Amino acid sequence: MRKKRKNRTVVQKFGGSSVANTSRIKGVARRVAETRRAGNDVVVVVSALGDTTDELVGLAARITKSPRERELDMLLSTGEQVSVALLAMALHELGLEAASFTGAQVGIVTDSSHTKAKIVDISGNKLKETISEGKIAIVAGFQGTNTEQEITTLGRGGSDMTAVALAKVLNAELCEIFTDVKGVYTADPRVVKDARKLDTISYDEMLELASMGAQVMQARSMEVASKFDIPMHIRSSLSRGEGTIVTKEVKGMEDVLVRGVTANKDEAKVTVCDVPDKPGEASRLFRELADLDVNVDMIIQNVSRTGRTDISFTVCKKDLARTASLMKDIVRGIGAKGIKVDKDVAKLSVVGIGMRSHSGVAAKMFGALASEKINIDMISTSEIKISCVIAEKNADRAVRVVHNAFGLGAAGKSKKRSRAGKCRKK
Amino acid sequence: MRKKRKNRTVVQKFGGSSVANTSRIKGVARRVAETRRAGNDVVVVVSALGDTTDELVGLAARITKSPRERELDMLLSTGEQVSVALLAMALHELGLEAASFTGAQVGIVTDSSHTKAKIVDISGNKLKETISEGKIAIVAGFQGTNTEQEITTLGRGGSDMTAVALAKVLNAELCEIFTDVKGVYTADPRVVKDARKLDTISYDEMLELASMGAQVMQARSMEVASKFDIPMHIRSSLSRGEGTIVTKEVKGMEDVLVRGVTANKDEAKVTVCDVPDKPGEASRLFRELADLDVNVDMIIQNVSRTGRTDISFTVCKKDLARTASLMKDIVRGIGAKGIKVDKDVAKLSVVGIGMRSHSGVAAKMFGALASEKINIDMISTSEIKISCVIAEKNADRAVRVVHNAFGLGAAGKSKKRSRAGKCRKK
Numbered sequence: 063m064r065k066k067r068k069n070r071t072v073v074q075k076f077g078g079s080s081v082a083n084t085s086r087i088k089g090v091a092r093r094v095a096e097t098r099r100a101g102n103d104v105v106v107v108v109s110a111l112g113d114t115t116d117e118l119v120g121l122a123a124r125i126t127k128s129p130r131e132r133e134l135d136m137l138l139s140t141g142e143q144v145s146v147a148l149l150a151m152a153l154h155e156l157g158l159e160a161a162s163f164t165g166a167q168v169g170i171v172t173d174s175s176h177t178k179a180k181i182v183d184i185s186g187n188k189l190k191e192t193i194s195e196g197k198i199a200i201v202a203g204f205q206g207t208n209t210e211q212e213i214t215t216l217g218r219g220g221s222d223m224t225a226v227a228l229a230k231v232l233n234a235e236l237c238e239i240f241t242d243v244k245g246v247y248t249a250d251p252r253v254v255k256d257a258r259k260l261d262t263i264s265y266d267e268m269l270e271l272a273s274m275g276a277q278v279m280q281a282r283s284m285e286v287a288s289k290f291d292i293p294m295h296i297r298s299s300l301s302r303g304e305g306t307i308v309t310k311e312v313k314g315m316e317d318v319l320v321r322g323v324t325a326n327k328d329e330a331k332v333t334v335c336d337v338p339d340k341p342g343e344a345s346r347l348f349r350e351l352a353d354l355d356v357n358v359d360m361i362i363q364n365v366s367r368t369g370r371t372d373i374s375f376t377v378c379k380k381d382l383a384r385t386a387s388l389m390k391d392i393v394r395g396i397g398a399k400g401i402k403v404d405k406d407v408a409k410l411s412v413v414g415i416g417m418r419s420h421s422g423v424a425a426k427m428f429g430a431l432a433s434e435k436i437n438i439d440m441i442s443t444s445e446i447k448i449s450c451v452i453a454e455k456n457a458d459r460a461v462r463v464v465h466n467a468f469g470l471g472a473a474g475k476s477k478k479r480s481r482a483g484k485c486r487k488k
Numbered sequence: 489m490r491k492k493r494k495n496r497t498v499v500q501k502f503g504g505s506s507v508a509n510t511s512r513i514k515g516v517a518r519r520v521a522e523t524r525r526a527g528n529d530v531v532v533v534v535s536a537l538g539d540t541t542d543e544l545v546g547l548a549a550r551i552t553k554s555p556r557e558r559e560l561d562m563l564l565s566t567g568e569q570v571s572v573a574l575l576a577m578a579l580h581e582l583g584l585e586a587a588s589f590t591g592a593q594v595g596i597v598t599d600s601s602h603t604k605a606k607i608v609d610i611s612g613n614k615l616k617e618t619i620s621e622g623k624i625a626i627v628a629g630f631q632g633t634n635t636e637q638e639i640t641t642l643g644r645g646g647s648d649m650t651a652v653a654l655a656k657v658l659n660a661e662l663c664e665i666f667t668d669v670k671g672v673y674t675a676d677p678r679v680v681k682d683a684r685k686l687d688t689i690s691y692d693e694m695l696e697l698a699s700m701g702a703q704v705m706q707a708r709s710m711e712v713a714s715k716f717d718i719p720m721h722i723r724s725s726l727s728r729g730e731g732t733i734v735t736k737e738v739k740g741m742e743d744v745l746v747r748g749v750t751a752n753k754d755e756a757k758v759t760v761c762d763v764p765d766k767p768g769e770a771s772r773l774f775r776e777l778a779d780l781d782v783n784v785d786m787i788i789q790n791v792s793r794t795g796r797t798d799i800s801f802t803v804c805k806k807d808l809a810r811t812a813s814l815m816k817d818i819v820r821g822i823g824a825k826g827i828k829v830d831k832d833v834a835k836l837s838v839v840g841i842g843m844r845s846h847s848g849v850a851a852k853m854f855g856a857l858a859s860e861k862i863n864i865d866m867i868s869t870s871e872i873k874i875s876c877v878i879a880e881k882n883a884d885r886a887v888r889v890v891h892n893a894f895g896l897g898a899a900g901k902s903k904k905r906s907r908a909g910k911c912r913k914k
Contacts, residue, residue, distance in 0.1 A: 084547060084550040084551050087551060088551065118570070121510060121570070121574060122573075122574065122577055124510040125510050125513060125514065125574055125577045125578050125581065126577045126578070126580065126581045129577045129580075130576075130577065130580055132587070133573045133574075133576045133577050133580070133588055134573070136569060136572065136573035136576070136588050136590075137569075137570060137573035137574065139569075140566035140569045140570050143562060143563075143565075143566045143569075144544070144547070144563060144566050146562065147548075147559045147560070147562035147563035148547060148548065148551055148559075148563065150556075150559045150562070151548055151551045151552045151555045151556065151559050152551050152552070154552065154555075154556055154559070155551060155552040161558070162559055162562050164562075164639075166592070166637075167637055167638075211592075211593055212593075213590075
């Protein structure tokens with residue numbers, strides 16, 4: 063007799079579009095059933111059905127303009143609770159044992175930052191017990207409770223965080239993120255016709271892509287996945303076939319210079335003009351913004367020639383009006399002249415761990431933009447990323463020309479190989 | 489300085505029609521705010537918005553014909569959670585301090601009978617703490633958790649039970665049940681034009697009325713209210729004015745012979761024919777029905793003349809098909825001939841604690857029916873109630889003629905007084 067092997071534990075997360083209606087929920091159930099019948103222990107994390115969250119927010123809006131966040135969490139967390147109950151029923155209908163749970167019931171403890179809470183602890187006991195009884199555990203994503211048993215939610219994309227955190231607690235062999243795209247692409251396929259699905263990507267690259275608006279997965283969850291080295295698989299809930307495996311850096315990954323190109327049209331640019339170039343002024347500026355809960359993305363300050371300098375930064379478009387009004391006092395306080403804002407901008411980025419050891423990526427990117435006469439407003443770089451702020455109207459064209467310049471397309475894949483040496487020399 | 493008096497504690501329960509949409513929720517908030525500003529400590533119990541529960545059941549029906557009750561409870565309990573969050577927001581909008589709670593959060597512990605759980609314990613601590621902080625506590629009706637933290641629901645009308653149970657735990661001075669009618673009437677005002685709203689009614693009378701389909705309040709809740717002597721006020725959420733006070737018997741109540749007349753069209757009649765008239769046969773019959781979870785209401789067995797007898801009983805119309813199919817085996821087992829069923833029946837009842845000490849009520853009731861040539865199928869009586877099973881098509885006419893015979897109408901009220909002596913003599 064063969065010794066019984068311990069089952070693999072797989073966490074599967076299905077987003078709102080995957081459970082948009084009851085027929086999709088049945089489809090999800092079949093998918094989960096397959097994984098279970100293949101001999102895995104399965105924990106499923108589900109988001110709210112389709113537009114449920116927006117509908118609930120709409121209900122609240124008819125009552126008050128500024129709902130308190132505690133009550134908003136009480137309201138919104140019902141969306142996921144509906145999903146888990148329905149998915150459990152669909153699995154029972156397929157003859158499988160399954161039980162649904164709220165975040166509270168599986169002991170997902172968060173801090174008290176309602177609407178954007180952070181998970182501080184998960185007691186895996188209830189889930190381990192459920193799995194050991196041979197059941198599929200279905201957990202409401204996006205939610206937890208603080209130590210006072212108040213319901214909290216984890217903010218946009220919070221179900222990804224639930225999935226990754228559960229994968230960590232359960233020592234899962236795999237965390238699958240099911241979404242409405244087939245995986246991670248070299249560029250947005252709606253913009254770049256020959257964009258290619260990537261078979262693998264590193265955590266770091268994925269993190270840069272996620273935080274740059276690739277919108278496949280929540281950035282914060284990817285940090286956690288990276289930190290605990292949780293193997294992720296981003297794939298489609300609507301079609302079969304492999305998606306993109308997210309993993310730690312493996313040999314050969316650096317052979318690819320640039321993994322992908324993205325344009326984030328969600329940012330706006332703010333320039334503080336004529337700031338006295340004294341130590342501490344920039345720090346004061348951004349400390350005040352942080353105190354006011356404004357998230358700043360890129361920050362650019364060039365060398366000063368006149369004792370005064372301009373400081374530019376980008377914020378979410380939705381935060382621009384608030385930021386601009388808040389800035390008035392700050393500007394006066396630090397003795398600057400005033401501010402200029404521009405919301406018609408986009409941030410174009412190329413990402414790839416290969417660029418760490420290869421030069422010429424910036425030159426190639428800027429050259430491609432110049433060939434299309436696209437002006438660059440701001441530049442910022444990290445170890446594995448180069449970002450440029452450009453006019454929003456040029457964003458799609460810029461993605462296409464840069465995607466092409468790095469030979470990322472489906473057609474370009476074979477070409478790229480043959481000229482790899484050439485790239486490296488640049 | 490006047491010594492600060494302890495606030496009165498008032499529990500207010502608002503049903504689904506009272507919170508059917510956001511504008512009604514705002515109305516409920518204004519009502520609650522008034523009670524609070526009048527110097528009361530207020531705990532509010534809310535049902536799900538309008539048709540929410542039916543919509544959720546509909547979602548489940550699209551997934552499976554027979555959802556497991558555990559998952560159904562997980563699903564349905566979200567309805568009340570939405571309501572409490574929205575009502576809290578509406579109260580904040582009015583400048584009041586309020587916090588919403590699920591059943592679990594205020595420690596409503598039930599048994600594990602999903603979809604029809606019974607409350608076994610309530611820890612009042614969270615609510616007492618909330619009240620002592622000067623806040624209005626808003627509690628999701630209809631729900632609790634068992635000791636395994638699984639979500640349970642209390643069955644139809646369960647929010648009434650939540651309200652009564654909280655009133656008990658908090659030693660509330662008053663429990664107000666807000667509904668879409670102005671109070672308890674001498675008969676259904678849709679059927680009897682001059683039906684009169686009662687100012688007061690005893691627990692026992694209300695219990696008989698509630699269990700006979702007056703549908704103003706859940707019968708089980710009324711039992712609890714009676715047991716713990718909780719003063720209840722049944723009133724309209726849509727209009728001002730006093731409703732009906734439910735209280736223990738007070739002096740003078742017996743002066744009224746009959747408090748009200750109801751017809752329950754929700755029952756069906758089953759007759760088991762030719763049952764051997766031996767000790768234990770009836771017991772065996774009803775024990776088997778109970779084991780199969782069929783609720784039986786009236787049971788009639790007349791004296792036997794031939795060694796064999798007929799036994800009739802009534803069940804909910806919705807249970808009739810199931811009961812009939814279950815009965816086949818039972819009938820064979822006890823050696824009866826077969827069964828006859830009739831779903832076109834109604835149960836007509838008159839209720840009043842006054843009839844305990846007065847005779848002639850039955851004669852008057854049967855006489856009124858005879859005068860309209862309405863045939864009586866079955867008769868059953870309790871201390872304060874007389875019920876007759878009649879053809880369903882005669883139900884409304886029967887209510888009107890009996891209501892009139894006892895002088896219960898608005899016009900009849902003064903008349904009745906003048907002939908009270910006459911009534912008693914009958």
